[in-house]
Amino acid sequence: xxxxxxxxxxxxxxxxxxxxxxxxxxxxxxxxxxxxxxxxxxxxxxxxxxxxxxxxxxxxxxxxxxxxxxxxxxxxxxxxxxxxxxxxxxxxxxxxxxxxxxxxxxxxxxxxxxxxxxxxxxxxxxxxxxxxxxxxxxxxxxxxxxxxxxxxxxxxxxxxxxxxxxxxxxxxxxxxxxxxxxxxxxxxxxxxxxxxxxxxxxxxxxxxxxxxxxxxxxxxxxxxxxxxxxxxxxxxxxxxxxxxxxxxxxxxxxxxxxxxxxxxxxxxxxxxxxxxxxxxxxxxxxxxxxxxxxxxxxxxxxxxxxxxxxxxxxx
Amino acid sequence: xxxxxxxxxxxxxxxxxxxxxxxxxxxxxxxxxxxxxxxxxxxxxxxxxxxxxxxxxxxxxxxxxxxxxxxxxxxxxxxxxxxxxxxxxxxxxxxxxxxxxxxxxxxxxxxxxxxxxxxxxxxxxxxxxxxxxxxxxxxxxxxxxxxxxxxxxxxxxxxxxxxxxxxxxxxxxxxxxxxxxxxxxxxxxxxxxxxxxxxxxxxxxxxxxxxxxxxxxxxxxxxxxxxxxxxxxxxxxxxxxxxxxxxxxxxxxxxxxxxxxxxxxxxxxxxxxxxxxxxxxxxxxxxxxxxxxxxxxxxxxxxxxxxxxxxxxxx
DNA sequence: CTGAAAGCGCTTACAG
DNA sequence: CTGAAAGCGCTTACAG
Numbered sequence: 001x002x003x004x005x006x007x008x009x010x011x012x013x014x015x016x017x018x019x020x021x022x023x024x025x026x027x028x029x030x031x032x033x034x035x036x037x038x039x040x041x042x043x044x045x046x047x048x049x050x051x052x053x054x055x056x057x058x059x060x061x062x063x064x065x066x067x068x069x070x071x072x073x074x075x076x077x078x079x080x081x082x083x084x085x086x087x088x089x090x091x092x093x094x095x096x097x098x099x100x101x102x103x104x105x106x107x108x109x110x111x112x113x114x115x116x117x118x119x120x121x122x123x124x125x126x127x128x129x130x131x132x133x134x135x136x137x138x139x140x141x142x143x144x145x146x147x148x149x150x151x152x153x154x155x156x157x158x159x160x161x162x163x164x165x166x167x168x169x170x171x172x173x174x175x176x177x178x179x180x181x182x183x184x185x186x187x188x189x190x191x192x193x194x195x196x197x198x199x200x201x202x203x204x205x206x207x208x209x210x211x212x213x214x215x216x217x218x219x220x221x222x223x224x225x226x227x228x229x230x231x232x233x234x235x236x237x238x239x240x241x242x243x244x245x246x247x248x249x250x251x252x253x254x255x256x257x258x259x260x261x262x263x264x265x266x267x268x269x270x271x272x273x274x275x276x277x278x279x280x281x282x283x284x285x286x287x288x289x290x291x292x293x294x295x296x297x298x299x300x301x302x303x304x305x306x307x308x309x310x311x312x313x314x315x
Numbered sequence: 316x317x318x319x320x321x322x323x324x325x326x327x328x329x330x331x332x333x334x335x336x337x338x339x340x341x342x343x344x345x346x347x348x349x350x351x352x353x354x355x356x357x358x359x360x361x362x363x364x365x366x367x368x369x370x371x372x373x374x375x376x377x378x379x380x381x382x383x384x385x386x387x388x389x390x391x392x393x394x395x396x397x398x399x400x401x402x403x404x405x406x407x408x409x410x411x412x413x414x415x416x417x418x419x420x421x422x423x424x425x426x427x428x429x430x431x432x433x434x435x436x437x438x439x440x441x442x443x444x445x446x447x448x449x450x451x452x453x454x455x456x457x458x459x460x461x462x463x464x465x466x467x468x469x470x471x472x473x474x475x476x477x478x479x480x481x482x483x484x485x486x487x488x489x490x491x492x493x494x495x496x497x498x499x500x501x502x503x504x505x506x507x508x509x510x511x512x513x514x515x516x517x518x519x520x521x522x523x524x525x526x527x528x529x530x531x532x533x534x535x536x537x538x539x540x541x542x543x544x545x546x547x548x549x550x551x552x553x554x555x556x557x558x559x560x561x562x563x564x565x566x567x568x569x570x571x572x573x574x575x576x577x578x579x580x581x582x583x584x585x586x587x588x589x590x591x592x593x594x595x596x597x598x599x600x601x602x603x604x605x606x607x608x609x610x611x612x613x614x615x616x617x618x619x620x621x622x623x624x625x626x627x628x629x630x
Numbered sequence: 631c632t633g634a635a636a637g638c639g640c641t642t643a644c645a646g
Numbered sequence: 647c648t649g650a651a652a653g654c655g656c657t658t659a660c661a662g
Binding site for chain 4: 321322333338357362
């Protein structure tokens with residue numbers, strides 16, 4: 001339409017030098033009229049484009065994942081990478097399959113059995129968040145060990161003796177978080193009390209609101225809750241408030257994750273807070289490494305991050 | 316390495332029929348050893364791949380954006396699209412530039428002057444969220460008009476008379492939200508009271524915590540706050556609590572956005588709640604339309620969404 | 631300042 | 647069951 005060759009179009013569209021301004025304008029006009037947009041595939045084939053990381057989160061409306069996503073975005077931008085975020089709440093398999101078309105590496109929590117994992121992911125470099133040691137894939141583990149110890153010690157120091165974990169999971173198995181609580185409680189000679197919720201679809205406020213009274217019925221003398229996450233903790237506090245049970249005097253509440261929620265609820269929530277910035281840094285560096293280097297055989301690399309106990313007013 | 320042609324590699328990698336199992340295995344083994352991964356660009360050039368939408372948000376850790384992002388993800392997946400989320404908090408220009416390499420259309424809040432907008436976005440179809448009417452681009456407007464009326468009426472009905480808007484903006488101009496509040500107040504014959512914050516970087520809890528006392532100093536007889544968003548409202552409630560001022564008896568507080576935060580704070584927050592699911596639906600349909608149809612000249616299309624007043628316990 | 635040629639890495643017919 | 651040819655839509659030298 002502009003009566004020029006494709007190279008000249010390239011020059012006009014990409015703002016390159018060595019083109020007559022009038023020619024350039026003619027090309028740009030024609031492009032507008034034809035609604036012409038360069039194909040990202042054609043261009044990428046030649047220029048390689050910026051590498052992209054796929055981030056698989058569980059639920060963006062959960063502060064933990066929102067904060068991780070936000071941190072990943074920052075860290076990626078700094079390194080010239082692009083991030084593609086997907087929520088793998090519904091159909092994990094097809095979500096992942098779709099994602100792979102667009103990215104050079106994947107990071108996130110992928111809740112799939114090992115065999116399916118290999119099948120879905122193929123040769124794409126993957127870094128798994130918080131997966132059991134059984135996978136032959138590199139990963140970042142959320143290690144609650146020492147932080148759970150700190151939380152239990154803190155509750156003991158404030159005079160609490162009957163600590164109940166309000167757990168949550170998709171199935172009947174105890175969560176990783178709860179099992180670490182059990183270990184910490186036993187190390188202190190406490191009876192490990194765990195109430196397990198496998199009914200609710202999401203570990204939200206409602207879980208805590210319903211689990212707290214159930215726990216009190218089962219262990220009337222309980223004096224502290226450690227909760228699966230901050231949402232469950234907020235639900236527990238909301239229930240206790242409704243019963244005019246004083247937090248923390250009568251019952252202390254400790255959350256996990258360190259989301260912004262904890263600063264909104266009254267009293268402000270004691271919680272195990274992750275440095276997600278740090279997680280994002282590790283993940284980006286590992287992803288770049290995996291994409292650039294040939295695959296190292298042998299032990300898959302494992303990182304570990306530990307939350308720290310942030311004491312506020314709910315304990 | 317496997318001593319086969321590229322077509323056979325294609326067959327092996329893509330799980331196609333018409334290939335000898337032994338050959339396939341040989342190819343797969345070689346692929347693994349060479350860490351071979353098909354180029355997404357080469358493949359996309361032929362298959363076209365799934366179309367991608369770029370979503371530009373302000374801050375993923377803000378519940379409004381997290382919920383919008385989550386809804387967009389859902390709606391996009393249903394339509395076979397992929398979503399690429401970016402946060403345009405720091406360097407908007409380069410963030411957008413980077414994004415364009417990867418997507419077929421863009422949706423979101425892009426805080427750039429009109430000329431720069433055209434320059435940055437080029438021919439990419441764009442749908443703007445909550446931009447002034449001045450742009451010659453299609454968009455979705457957040458229209459507070461009738462909802463502000465409802466909020467003011469509700470406060471009047473509960474006996475409040477001196478309503479103060481706690482506003483926030485990046486610069487000295489009144490926000491769109493505040494100007495709609497002013498209009499609603501004037502329609503009811505009220506003096507429109509607005510306190511403007513242009514100091515804080517983000518419209519977070521701290522803004523409310525600091526603005527609330529400032530407002531009380533300036534208008535000692537105030538009896539209600541309407542806040543720029545839920546975060547500011549939570550900050551105001553936190554301050555009032557600290558002063559043992561009863562909410563809502565002494566001072567009512569109304570937020571905007573309808574984020575999950577409002578259910579966590581005590582008392583639970585009355586707020587103007589958007590149906591972000593609806594916004595996501597409109598945006599996805601419009602994006603698909605823009606990519607598939609040639610560009611229509613004439614008036615750019617405009618949609619409008621109105622929040623609804625959700626009365627809880629802070630008013 | 632403009633254009634002809636080569637090639638990026640795949641897949642889709644088609645031939646054998 | 648396997649391979650030779652063509653082509654997807656760009657950009658990068660290079661020639662004029």
